[in-house]
Structures are given as structure tokens and as C-alpha cells.
Amino acid sequence: MPRRFDYEPLTPTAFLDRAGTVFADRVAVVDGETKFTWAEFRERCLKFAGALRRAGVAPGDRVALLAPNSQTLLAAHYAVPWAGAVLVALNTRITASDIAWILDHSGARLLVHDTTFAATAADAVTKANAKIDTWPAGGDADAIEERIAAAEPFRHPVDDERSMLAIDYTSGTTGPPKGVMYHHRGAYLQALAMAFHMRLDSDSVYLWTLPMFHCNGWCFPWAVTAAGAQHVCLPRVDAASIWRHLDTSGVTHFCAAPTLLTMAVWDPDAHPLGRTVRIATGGAPPTPVLLERLATLGMDITHLYGLTETYGPSVICDWKSEWNALPPAAQARIKARQGVANVIGEPLRVVDRDGCDAPADGNAMGEIAIRGNNVMLGYYRNDDATRLACPDGWFRTGDLGVMHSDGYIELRDRAKDIIISGGENISSVEVEQAITSHPAVLEVGVVAGPDERWGEIPVAWVALKDGATATERELIDHVRSRIAHFKAPRRVVFGPLPKTATGKIQKNVLRDRLRKPA
Numbered sequence: 001m002p003r004r005f006d007y008e009p010l011t012p013t014a015f016l017d018r019a020g021t022v023f024a025d026r027v028a029v030v031d032g033e034t035k036f037t038w039a040e041f042r043e044r045c046l047k048f049a050g051a052l053r054r055a056g057v058a059p060g061d062r063v064a065l066l067a068p069n070s071q072t073l074l075a076a077h078y079a080v081p082w083a084g085a086v087l088v089a090l091n092t093r094i095t096a097s098d099i100a101w102i103l104d105h106s107g108a109r110l111l112v113h114d115t116t117f118a119a120t121a122a123d124a125v126t127k128a129n130a131k132i133d134t135w136p137a138g139g140d141a142d143a144i145e146e147r148i149a150a151a152e153p154f155r156h157p158v159d160d161e162r163s164m165l166a167i168d169y170t171s172g173t174t175g176p177p178k179g180v181m182y183h184h185r186g187a188y189l190q191a192l193a194m195a196f197h198m199r200l201d202s203d204s205v206y207l208w209t210l211p212m213f214h215c216n217g218w219c220f221p222w223a224v225t226a227a228g229a230q231h232v233c234l235p236r237v238d239a240a241s242i243w244r245h246l247d248t249s250g251v252t253h254f255c256a257a258p259t260l261l262t263m264a265v266w267d268p269d270a271h272p273l274g275r276t277v278r279i280a281t282g283g284a285p286p287t288p289v290l291l292e293r294l295a296t297l298g299m300d301i302t303h304l305y306g307l308t309e310t311y312g313p314s315v316i317c318d319w320k321s322e323w324n325a326l327p328p329a330a331q332a333r334i335k336a337r338q339g340v341a342n343v344i345g346e347p348l349r350v351v352d353r354d355g356c357d358a359p360a361d362g363n364a365m366g367e368i369a370i371r372g373n374n375v376m377l378g379y380y381r382n383d384d385a386t387r388l389a390c391p392d393g394w395f396r397t398g399d400l401g402v403m404h405s406d407g408y409i410e411l412r413d414r415a416k417d418i419i420i421s422g423g424e425n426i427s428s429v430e431v432e433q434a435i436t437s438h439p440a441v442l443e444v445g446v447v448a449g450p451d452e453r454w455g456e457i458p459v460a461w462v463a464l465k466d467g468a469t470a471t472e473r474e475l476i477d478h479v480r481s482r483i484a485h486f487k488a489p490r491r492v493v494f495g496p497l498p499k500t501a502t503g504k505i506q507k508n509v510l511r512d513r514l515r516k517p518a
Contacts, residue, residue, distance in 0.1 A: 009161035010188040012222035013078050016042050023202060023228040030249070031071040031233040038228070041075070043153065048079030048144070050151035055110070055133070059084030059156055062106045062167065064132075066090045066099065066121055067114040068235035069208040072137045072144060076112065077212075077221040081184070084156030087166040089213035093500075096123035098177075102169050103128045105381065106179060115139035161185040166216055167380050168308050171500060179380030180308045182216065189344040190311040190374045191222035196343055197302065197316050198253055198278055204229035207245050209237050210255040218255060218280075218304075218312030229253075239267035246273060255280040257503030258290060261301075262443050265293045266465055272298045280304050282313050289436050291332040305338035305411065307397055309376045309389070315409065316342045336433075337410045338368075338401065346372035350403040355392055360403040365412055365425075368401050369394040417507055419448040421456050426487045428507075431458050434482040435475060435489075440468035445497050445505040446489060449514045460489035461510050463497055 019028065020042030028038040036044060057063060063085045067073040073089065080087040088106050090099055103111065103124060112135045113121035125132050137144040162183045169177040200206070206224045208231065210217055224231050232249055234241055242264050245251050256264070258281055264270065279294065282304040294301050304313030317339035323331055341348050350358045350366040358366035371394050378386035389396055400418060401411045412418075412427045419426040428446040435444045442465045449459035464470060472492040479488040498506040 009158045009184065011081065011158040011161060011184040012165075012187045012191050012219070012226075013081050013158075014188070015191065015222050015226040016045060016078050019225050019228045026202070026228070027230055028225075029071050029074060029231045029233065031235075034071060036071065042078075044148065045075050045078035046082060046153035046155060047148045047151045048075055049082035049156075050154035051144075051147035052079065052083035052085060052110070053154045053156075054151055055147070057083050057085050057110060060164075061085045061110075062088050062108040064088040064090055064103060064106065064108040064111045065113070065213075066092060066111060066117050066124075067137065068092060068116070069212050069233050069237075070114060070138070070235055071233055072112070072114065073212045074208075074221055074231060074233065077216065081158070081165055082155045086164050087216075089166070089168065089216060091169070091171075091213055092117065092211070096120050097127055099124035100127035102177065102179075103132055104130060105176075106167055106169075108132060110135065112137060112144065115142070158184055161188070162377070164377065168213075168215055170308050178382055178385055181377035181380050182311060183377050186311055186374050186376075187216065187219055187222060190219040190314075190342075191226055193342040193344045193374070194219055194223035194280075194313070195227045197318075198223075198280055200224060200227035200229050200253065202228035204252045205232060205250045206230065207232045207242070207249070207251040207254040208234050209242060209260060210257075215306070215308050215312035218282075218306075220255065239264045240269065243267065243269040243271075246277065251277065253278045253280075255282075257281065259443055259497075259499060259503040259505065261294065262290055265290070265297060265299075266442060270297060272296070274298070276300050278302070280313065282306060289332075291335050292328055295328060295331075301335065303335050303338065305409075309395060309397075310370055311374045311376075314342055314345050314370055314372075314374050315339050315348065317408070337404070337408050339408050341370075341372070342374075344372070345370070345374055347407075348403075348409055349394065350401055350409060351394070355394075358403060360405050360407070362402050362404045362410070365400050365402055368397045368399045368409060368411070370397060371395060414507075417447065419446075419456050419458050421448075421451075421454045421458065421486065426458055428458070430483060431460065431479065431487055431489060434479045434487075435460055435462065437482065438470060438475060438478045440464050440470040441475070442468075443497060443505070445507055445510055447507050447510045447514065449491060451490070457490040458487065459491045459493065459510075459514060461493045461495070461497055464494065 019038045024039035028041045029036045063080045065076050110133045115138045135143040165184045166182040167179045277299050279301045303317040305315040306313040315338045349369040352366045358364040401409045417428045431446045442463045445461045448456040451457040498509040
């Protein structure tokens with residue numbers, strides 16, 4: 001049967017083919033002292049795929065990667081699919097036992113790891129039940145370079161655009177992690193949405209502050225390539241490195257959780273750059289205080305929302321020019337909303353327990369529900385969890401929010417983070433925003449603490465800015481001056497906050513601390 005002239009299966013690897021031709025001689029990837037043009041990077045990825053094929057990796061096999069934000073992990077986003085295999089990018093901060101569990105569950109036959117994680121990789125492979133080959137990358141024992149040099153370029157065709165591209169594992173804070181299955185079509189469309197909304201073009205320079213293993217870097221490994229922009233890899237993220245690249249690498253874009261942004265904008269080196277830098281943030285609602293601070297530095301921030309199950313940001317607070325006339329505080333309140341479906345998504349819903357739409361009045365709370373091309377295929381080897389998460393053709397996010405009359409949603413809390421005190425529902429997000437409006441507060445996490453009289457009470461865990469001071473009484477009174485008294489924390493605990501690899505505050509850890517006997 002002749003090949004159809006009116007259809008080609010969608011796959012995000014196609015973006016590298018185009019960039020390798022259109023922008024062949026332009027710098028594509030910078031990783032420390034290593035640089036590749038687009039033509040060189042395309043050839044490298046094709047030979048990387050050839051090396052995988054030569055080693056016996058077959059279509060449908062799973063290939064795991066344990067690496068920081070590096071050219072190796074970036075190349076794997078093309079080489080592994082070109083080999084016909086499925087990419088499993090591993091969280092670099094989990095334990096060897098956790099990695100072993102994921103290797104077994106995914107059925108990975110090969111683990112490619114950066115040499116900085118050699119000990120963890122060796123321990124994980126030893127703990128895994130199946131035999132797993134390992135390829136070190138970087139350092140003196142770089143098996144990748146040798147194998148790429150000896151390989152021929154290879155590409156396995158994508159016949160089904162809804163075939164599996166990657167498996168991304170959730171954090172597993174409430175049980176074993178779940179393997180979220182991505183397909184080629186979803187990643188292709190989500191990448192285009194990110195390039196469109198972040199206004200990436202061939203002169204953009206994207207700094208890799210967001211972990212590439214997290215939701216496949218929100219699909220930016222493919223989005224940046226689609227635009228022909230430049231990838232700048234940052235294996236270790238800290239405020240000093242971010243500002244160094246902002247000052248010397250011409251960075252125009254980066255993505256980060258609010259906690260990382262908080263660290264960066266209050267760093268002593270923070271200063272206006274004299275040019276616009278576009279930032280996307282997600283993972284937790286950014287506070288109005290953080291948004292106002294970014295504005296003073298000349299940074300244009302876009303608030304995104306999504307989950308691993310939705311290829312990262314499926315929702316965007318799409319900014320309207322008429323809002324520019326509003327006072328800064330009012331603009332910040334709007335930017336704190338999660339927003340509307342991105343350009344390739346389906347309209348969002350906020351539903352009650354019966355699956356009916358909540359009134360779009362900005363007050364009626366329900367669970368955010370999503371469907372469309374940028375929703376997962378399902379959970380790998382876990383049909384029961386898939387049915388539970390998608391009971392009626394809509395994926396239930398587990399996040400509670402409201403729908404405003406203009407169709408913009410606003411997240412109020414995770415369902416598990418709502419505090420029920422004396423029969424009243426208290427949004428931890430609302431309390432957190434009241435606390436962070438205090439000038440001494442850097443960041444905060446509010447969780448439910450047990451209480452004999454009220455059942456639960458709000459407890460705030462607070463980190464202060466360097467050199468700043470505040471007392472428990474002062475912060476409680478500050479909150480009471482802004483929201484209802486019953487919502488104010490009854491306790492304030494000062495100190496650093498536990499965080500995930502993606503910068504989210506680990507509220508499950510804070511709750512566990514409160515449950516432990518003194």
C-alpha cells in the first residue's frame with residue numbers, strides 16, 4: 001500500500017530533524033565547555049540511537065536515564081525514541097532502593113547514568129530483581145562516547161503516534177510511585193504549546209533550571225528544539241549559577257518552581273537585567289509578594305499548572321493586555337490564578353463529588369478535571385489506578401479550586417491539604433499567602449496538625465529571609481489582620497523546609513513530623 005500523502009504520525013523527535021537542517025550551523029546545546037551545533041546534535045542523537053540498537057535495544061524496550069540536566073539526558077529524549085524504545089528519566093534525588101523498584105516495575109533493560117551517580121546506579125542495579133546493563137556517561141569511564149563513535153546513525157519509524165514515548169514516575173508520597181505513560185502525539189502537541197506560550201524563537205536562550213527528569217522537563221527538551229532556540233544545561237542549580245548565566249549567557253527563558261524563584265530573587269546578587277527574561281513557574285501557586293518582586297527585577301512571569309499526568313503544564317494564566325492598567329497588587333492576584341487550558345488543551349472543568357460542574361462564581365469549590373491530547377495514556381501496569389483517576393472520561397487532578405466567571409480557574413488546595421478545623425474548611429494556600437505577605441518571611445508551608453478540641457488546626461512551618469526576624473505571635477497577628485481569625489495558624493515552627501527534587505515543599509513530611517510523639 002503506498003504511503004499516505006495527507007498524514008504523518010506526530011512525534012517530538014521531528015523537531016530535531018527540522019532544527020538540524022534549518023539552523024544547522026547555529027549553537028544548539030551548551031553544557032559547560034561542550035557545545036554542539038544543531039547539525040552536530042542531530043547526528044549525535046542518531047548515532048546514540050544506533051548505539052542502543054547495536055547493543056540489542058529493541059522497539060518497545062525501556063531505557064532508564066539517571067543524569068543531571070546535561071547534554072546526555074537531553075540527547076536521550078531523541079535517541080531513545082529513535083531507537084524505538086521508551087525513555088524512563090529517573091529522579092536524581094531518590095534512593096537506590098527507589099530506583100531499583102522503578103527499574104523492576106518499568107522492565108528497563110538498560111540504565112544510562114552520569115558518572116556522578118555511579119555508586120547509586122551500581123547499588124540500584126544490585127537491588128533490582130532483573131539483570132540490567134549499565135552505561136556510564138561522563139568522566140574517565142565514558143561508555144557513551146565510545147559507543148556513539150562506533151555506531152551508525154539509526155532511526156526506527158513511528159507508525160502509531162499514540163504509542164508509548166516515555167514513562168514518568170510520580171513521587172509516590174502516598175504509596176508506591178505510579179508510572180505515567182506519555183505518547184508521541186501528546187508530547188509533540190505539548191511541546192508546541194510551551195513554545196507558543198513562552199514565545200520561544202530561534203534567538204531564545206533557555207536555561208535548564210527545571211529538572212529534565214520532571215515530566216520530561218515539561219516537554220521543553222522538544223519545545224526549545226522546535227523553536228531552534230539554544231539549550232544551556234545547568235547540572236547543579238543554585239542562585240549564583242542562575243545569575244551568572246543571566247549575566248553572561250544571554251539567557252532569555254527559564255522555568256522553575258516558586259521555591260527556586262524565591263531563592264533566586266532574594267539572593268544578594270539579584271538585580272534588574274535591563275532586558276526581559278520570561279519565566280514559567282508551577283508546582284505551587286506563586287504568592288503575590290513573589291510576583292511583585294519579580295516585576296521589580298524586570299522579569300515577565302507566566303503562571304502554569306499541571307501534573308505529571310498532563311505532560312506538565314496543561315493550564316496557563318493567559319495574560320490579557322487590559323490587565324496591565326491594573327495596580328501591581330491587583331495584577332499579582334490575577335497572576336496567582338492557574339488560568340485556562342493551554343492552546344492545545346480542552347476546556348477545563350471544576351466538578352463536585354457527583355461529577356457535576358460547580359458554579360463559575362469564584363467561590364464554589366470543586367475538583368479540577370482535565371481531558372485531551374495532553375493527558376496520559378494511563379498508569380503503566382496499574383489499570384485500577386487509571387480507572388480511579390479517570391472515572392468518566394475526565395482525569396481528576398486531586399486539586400481543589402474554583403472557576404471564575406471568565407473561565408479562569410484558581411487553585412485553592414490539594415484535596416489532601418485542606419484543613420478541616422471545627423467543621424470549617426481552611427485552604428492552606430490562603431493561609432500561606434497571608435503569611436508570605438509579611439516582609440520577614442521567605443517561604444512557608446501550612447499543614448493540618450492534630451488537636452483534641454478542633455480535630456485539626458493550621459500549623460505553619462516558616463523560613464525567614466536572611467537577617468530577618470519575626471516571632472510566632474507577630475506572624476499569627478499578621479495573618480489575623482488579613483483573613484478570618486479561625487484560619488490563622490495556631491502554631492508557627494521556624495526552620496528550613498523539606499523539598500522535593502522539583503522544589504515543592506514536602507507537606508507529607510511536615511504532617512508526619514506533627515504526628516510523631518514529642
